[in-house]
Amino acid sequence: MKTNVIKSRLAIITILLIIVGTSSCEKYLDKSPLADIDEGVAFQSFRNFQGFTEELYNCVPLITSIGSHSAWNFGDDEMWEPTETRIFAYNIDHGDYWAWNTAIFGSWFKNGGNPTNTARVDKGNLWGLSWYAIRKANIGLGNLDKLTEATEEERRLIEGQLYFFRGWFHFMLMQYWGGLPYIDEILPPDQAPRVARLNYHETAEKVASDLQRAAELLPVDWNATTVGPTMGNNDRRPNKIMALSFLGKNLLLAGSPLMNQESTGDRNYNREYCIRAAAALGEALQIAETTRLYELIPFSHYSRIFYTWNQNYAVPGSVTVDGHRYTEAIMMENPAEINGRFRWNQVNDYRPMDINNSGIKVYPTANYVDFYGMENGLPIANPTQADSESGYDPQYPWRNRDPRFYHDIMFDGEQAVLNGGYVGNDEYKQYASLFTGGLYRTANPTKAVFTGYMLSKFISKNMNQWDGYADNNAFSLSLLRLSDVYLLYAEAASEGYDSPNGKSPNFSKTAVDAVNFVRDRPGLGVGHVHAKFLSSQAAFREEYRRERAVELAFEGHRFIDLRRWLLLHERPYTYKMGIEFNRAPGVPNSAVYADPKNARVINFRQTILFERKFSARHYWFPFLVSDISMYPEFSQNPGW
């Protein structure tokens, strides 16, 4: 009996021992080695390190098609449906800059934000993706010593890209938020970082230093490097010209009145920064002109800077004419889903409901259209008064205008629908009926063409829901293109040397030469800057600024320009205006349609549709409350 008890006890103990013995606690819960990537691998070889770096390209923001109804012109240039409260532009117009973080439609500052994928809805997040990219650039720079399997050239390529993007993403942010905490180290994850915010000039110096090093490390032409040809198309890769151009832009912005005032209290241009900017921009232009890596696209193919149609969704920005490839875009926004992204839903926003039955509508303001001067290069002094010097006549407001006007803007009488059958041969639908009381101006009042003009810079004039131009288009905005660099140079050289003829010693062109060079785009032929604007820098300033407004119209620069020139809250830049007029009696409609440029109108006048009420705080975006509530050295922008 007793042995039985012992036996069964032994059995139980054995069972328990077996159960216990199979366990070894810590190991049992360890992460399976199969579930892991060894972190050293990422930096080991050029191929892997470039893969690590390559995600930075994916962080470049997408601006124009982040979802539905993207908004990127927040200056006096466009006006969205005045009762459409969901568009970020509405928030801006009403002074609610917080909406960069909360707007339902159109803010490319805080939408989505996955750095890895190529979904457009995840690319409209300048705020988040920039900081992500900066961290990644810092991690890359901190681990460069682990790159063992690479040539010296390959190492320079990686280092150059990392410096470029670290500087560039800071630069993108500071255009909107001003001085930043400049992050140039790997912030350790186990402590909450407390980096002090720098003022604008201090931040710009850090950006300049990074871009300068990038310019030293990066090649002029990637295709000329050993690995370049294997990397696929290199159009998006930062090269020496790109780095220098952004370096110059960064310095010019630092020297602009707003930024100079922020850092020094002086509301004028900072000439020293402008001179440095002119030197960087001059060097970039000099290399570009020598290598012909970037050239102005002939005006005959002007649209190709912005969009392609029926080209199998080719990325715009360059074009091959007569066997020669012209590339004007230096850096473009993110190409995510370019295969159709503009179709949904942006194209619908530019035409009234009569011919495009969907969308939230946006039209160019009349006051901005007025910047498009005469073909002879003279500005329109007052759009309601005839001017014998320029030849402008309010009875023929669209006669002899700058050719870019006819490209970018649609006005009364132009053909909007190719096939009249689609609109029941209703002439007022087929041809833009933009006169006062016209169908386009009255049907569906909130969505009608309230300004009297329609945009055709980024889409065909025949964009409507039937003719097919809505589809098969690929639109991509240039963040920097060659004509912009010339105009930045013109500004920097003239402001730096306080003369329209100012020039950087390293470049052959003077400021006014640079403006005229843009007007001399092959096939464009707008008259040169008139002598009366060369008498003083103040006079020339008006003209180079007008040139910027026209050449870079609706490309997202105006808001930054008005801010850095301290004009945003000054009249007339606070106005959004429309035109009112009647077609001249006795002129048959058919004559208008045949030659809308020369159609006579009467009662041509302008009305104020909206005035923005801005104050000093509207020069900068507010930082997130959570960010500026952590420690005193990261302070909010004034007024927020």
Added chain:
Amino acid sequence: MVACFIYYKHWRMHTGFMYNRWFILLTLLLSTFFFAHAQSPPTIRGVVIDKQNIPISDATVSVKGTRIAVSSNEDGSFLLNSVPANADSIVVIKIGYNRSAIAIAGQSQITIELNDLAIDVEETVVIGYGTQRKASLVGSIAQTTGEVLQRTGGVTNLGMALTGNLPGVTTSSSTGIPGGEDPQILIRAQTSWNNSAPLILVDGVERSMNSIDIASVESISVLKDASATAVFGVKGANGVILITTKQGKMGRANIQGRVNTTAKVPSKLPAKYDSYDALTLRNRTLENALSVNPGGWGNIRPEDILLKYRYPANDEEWDRYPNVDWEKELFRSHAMSYGANANVSGGTDFVTYFASVDYVKEGDLFKSFENNRGYRSGYGYDRVNVRSNLDFNLTKTTKFSTKLFGSNGVRKYPWDSPGNNDGQFWTAAYRTGADALRPIYSNGTWGFFSGRNHDVPNSVYNLALSGIERGTNTQLTTDFIVNQDLSMITPGLSFRANYSYDHSFREHRRGVEDPDGPERMWVNPETGVIVYMFGIDTNTQMDYSDMIRWINNAGEVDKDATYRRVNYSGQLNYNRQFGKHDVGAMGLFLRETIATGSMFPRYREDWVFRTTYGYDNRYLFEANGAYNGSEMFGEGYRFAFFPSLSAGWVISNENFLKDVNFINNLKIRGSWGRIGDDNVSGRWLYRDQWLFGGNAQMGTNIQNTPYTFYRISTLGNPNLSWENVEKKNIGLDFSILQGMFSGSVDFFRDIRTDIIIDGGQRAVPSYFGQAAPRANLGRVRGEGYEIELQFNKRLASGLRLWANANMTYAVNKVLFRDDPLLLPEYQQQAGWQLGQVRTHINNGHLATWDDVYGSTERISNNSLKLPGDYNIIDYNGDGIIDRFDVAPYAYAGNPRNTYNLSLGTDWKGLSFFVQFYGVNNVTREVTFPTFNTYSESNVAYVEGNFWTLENGGGDLPLPRWGTLSPEGGSGTRYLFDGSYLRLKNAEIAYTLTGKSVERLGLNSCRIFANGNNLFLWTKMPDDRESNFSGGSSGGAYPTVRRFNLGIDLSF
């Protein structure tokens, strides 16, 4: 369906029938239903009655020292067969009565009289890894039975049935979608901003409760304090719900059947104005705002047009000026649901069995729309559950149990839209204006809202042509348990081993995919122009024609949903009495492997012990603990010991109270312990996670570059550990006047420290560049009390009256959280309750233009201020109304107080009960803004009286149309007092017994009518308790009221 057969077997007990016994065992394992019936003289007949001579049914009558047991019939009679000659007494047990033991003394006819008793000393409570006598319990545990849950009026979701029935448990429902009604469950006070859902175990293994049928639930225990939950260690901090399924009882086969039919009616949805009223309001709104929005003129519609919405002259006008009641268009007056259940239980001394089949069909509130495509869309849920729980006494000391459960749940929903948040199918009922469009125009063409097709959907169209999908969840859970009595080693010792294997998989994408729609139209009310969605095909120059492109899909396994869980454990139990000393000990080792889809399996490992000591049934002591870990955390932080200590004093058993007759039970108990919680998403949180994948795109025609991304997807924190909760509980149980009144009071306080905070919530600036790693940076206190009172009185006439009232007060406070330091105190999380509502606060209205100009500047849209707007308080007094004026207001989203009152009576066969359930001190945001949600929808909610300059009264600012409110303008407008009172359940039932039903071969027959959520009193605009489905403005599949008719049959 499960093929089953019924197997009758009579046999005699002889040791020589061992082979036969194994054969039976095999048969039992293979078959689902089994009946056994023992029969052998000598027999004892008897009847069980109470003091009033009323027969007592369902009393368990057993022969002491044997496994022979039967239940008494409706007339109280019983028949014991095969009573061994050496048996000396019969034991009768019935809940609510004293246990009674009667000597047999050779009698063959015995009448047993039971005394009412307050405390059933034998009553046991299911606790973690075991059961305990209620009398010796020192933890805070609420328990309810399956019978109670079956009264919930046709509710098929077990979670929903818990509402109000367990003190300390708060449920919040948010949707009525068939098969997806799971509420959020909270035990006591929430003390973490992370997942605060309790741990749910079904028969001891972590399992989902949503597929469990209520009919096979024996009991549900809710473990609340440290004493009860410490054994679950790192998983127990949010409380634990233990669900025990029914097991067979020795005795004659008892077959029960139930069928019920339920009518469901949509409960409350936000009330909306019809087109005329809404557009009239819009005109008023536009007029009011003309000074700031002159563009609004263009939108004012004249009265004679508005009248056409209400009185269209012909079809053409009806199409152009729609007036649609979307609720009526979308929903039926009522939907039908059906349920049926059959189960059989019984057993012999060799085997006891419980087997059940349960069928549920949840009908759809949506109408069935004809789409001429050969399928009908909509929602639905069909579920078949099969369960077989068998216990074999393999030897005198060895018991082997199997629990097999299979569930096949088929949800029907629009193609590829299984979620609760796919609003396009019901959004119209909430947000589409009555005037926006007609669902189907007079010419038979579907409607769409041209301007905002996406935001202002035609849900009728969306649903009708949504395609149809069936998603099938097949779940199989198995438990194999061996209980070995080890009294041969030492008396009182036993061993239990358990092996559980669960598997479930999901098939989806079976049904009709319907990607392309037919032509749709809209009539522009301003121009009368008919707008077609597709119009002319530009390729063919022909009218759009709807191609036949809907596809039948055969279904596929959802690989990501395939789920396996293996759980095995070994457990030693020791319970022994030495004189006045009651000693108990338990030790357990458990391992689990869990995987879903293609993930690397998750692992768990637990070491658990419990020791109990009782002296003379007066002083009770208990020490529990678990040593376990979590793969989430790094070395040094992975394993820990979670202890608890508790004690009880049964005062009523003290000598000085022994003679006090009116006190039947009085017990004080208290507990302390530390429990953990690692219930956060993610894995291996202690280390950085690297990923490889993804490419940048370049080229004139974009394509991937050859370099694939390396990236750090998640930053780890090697010092991360679980959340710790220190739980304290003190309680009192009492029972007086022979159990007429009984109840308990519990006070609790939980302090949770080291709460894990997500990187994004930490005080780490955005420029860090990536989600910062999680860290243990939080401390929350939860405290409150629960009171439960019961009344039970049986009158001489046989009428029984009973009442059960309970209330819970649970409140929490964040003591510390990684708040940004410079935030004003009122905007920090610390110092306020979890989920504290914060808002701009309004005080009256801007009554005049003077007020408007004189009021504090708003940081945005200041120029859009209008008379009648709320006067927003400049909370921090800095002269501008901005984000820093958002301040705490009212309560949080979880109620502080919950109340439950059940009242019932039964008399002979008739019974009746009502249950009221209410909560208060809760705030719910419900954002249904008139006009403003989506600017072009003229939807207007019945919000109250609008303030205008003319009437000077009213309590709400006029809505906005085409302008935004200035900063903070809506104030507290959309924050509702979330209090409510419901007539949660009511039932009237009649039980037929005796000859009338015996003729039909029945033991009894119970006919009942009950209902769920019958009345609701609330200020909330809809009947939802929380917004976790569809958000606060999205709306959800409507919650329902249920009216249920059914019959229970017992054979």
